[in-house]
Amino acid sequence: MLLAQNDDVALPKLSFGMLNLIFGRSKSVTINEADPSYKCIYLGNVITPWAKNIESAANTLWNNHVRRQVSTQMKVSLTRQGIKAWTEQHGLTEYWASRITFCAVSPQQPSMFCWVYRHETTRNLKQELRCHAVLCSKASQMEDQLQQRLCEALQEFRREKIAAQRARLLTGHTNARRQMLSTGTSNYRRPRVLKLDSIEETIEATPEDDNDNVSQESGYASVSI
Incomplete structure (x- = not known):
């Protein structure tokens, strides 16, 4: 009877916290976060002489x-x-980090996010500064995230430049393997476009041309002076 009573004794129930202490708790770590995306309204761009200021350009774009x-x-x-940036009219447009000189929220419009970009004209290959602006309810968050990523x-x-040097x-x-695996240069600067040198075309002589040359040479040789 005593043995039967001992077999019927219920084991104490373990709580979820006690199980975590006994078996440990798994933790998830995010290695690469997804790039944040925002739906905005593009206000356009204007030429600006200031690389570190957006006030006058932002006022012009807002007006x-x-x-x-x-x-x-x-x-x-x-x-x-x-x-x-993606739009239905122009598709994808990329603004590279090395050419973004400044980004900030407009002091007059808290929902207006602006950035100054150094463009390169196609005519004279000259560079000009243009201020771009978008409207977004999370403009201040966009400013903080972009500044962090640019830094x-x-x-x-x-x-990577110091390590390569x-x-x-x-x-x-230079180590070719290290150069292939490096991502800092490709992330910061726009990849250069290789220029093709001029290719000279060589005209191969056909058998008919060879026969003509031989006949001409034989004709010249047969002439007696």
Whole structure:
């Protein structure tokens, strides 16, 4: 009877917290976060002489928007490479990190996010500064995230440049494998387009041309002076 009573004794119930202490608790770590994207209204761009100031350009863009009332829907993604913008009319437009000189929220309009970009004209290959602006309810969040990503891209670019310079000084040549795996340069700067040199066409002589040359040479040789 005593043995039967001992078998019927119920074991104490373990709570979820006690199970975590006994078996441990798994933690999830995010290695690469997804690039934030925002739905905005593009207000256009204007030429500006200031690389670190947006006040006058932002006022001009806002006045043009109020007068025209033309809105262009744009999806803006903030990455380490810079800004990626999508519109139905123009598709994808990339603004590279090395050419973004400044970004901030307009002091007069808290929902207006602006950035100054150094464009390169196609005619004379001259550079000009243009201020772009979008309307978004999370403009201040866009400013913080873009500044953080631009700072990270610049630090990674400098770190890889210093590492490549040290390796070149020690070994006398660059490491091709390290150069292929490096991402700082590709993230910070726009990849260069290789220029093709002029190719000279060589005309191969056909058998008929060879026969003509032989006949001409034989004709010249048969002439007696």
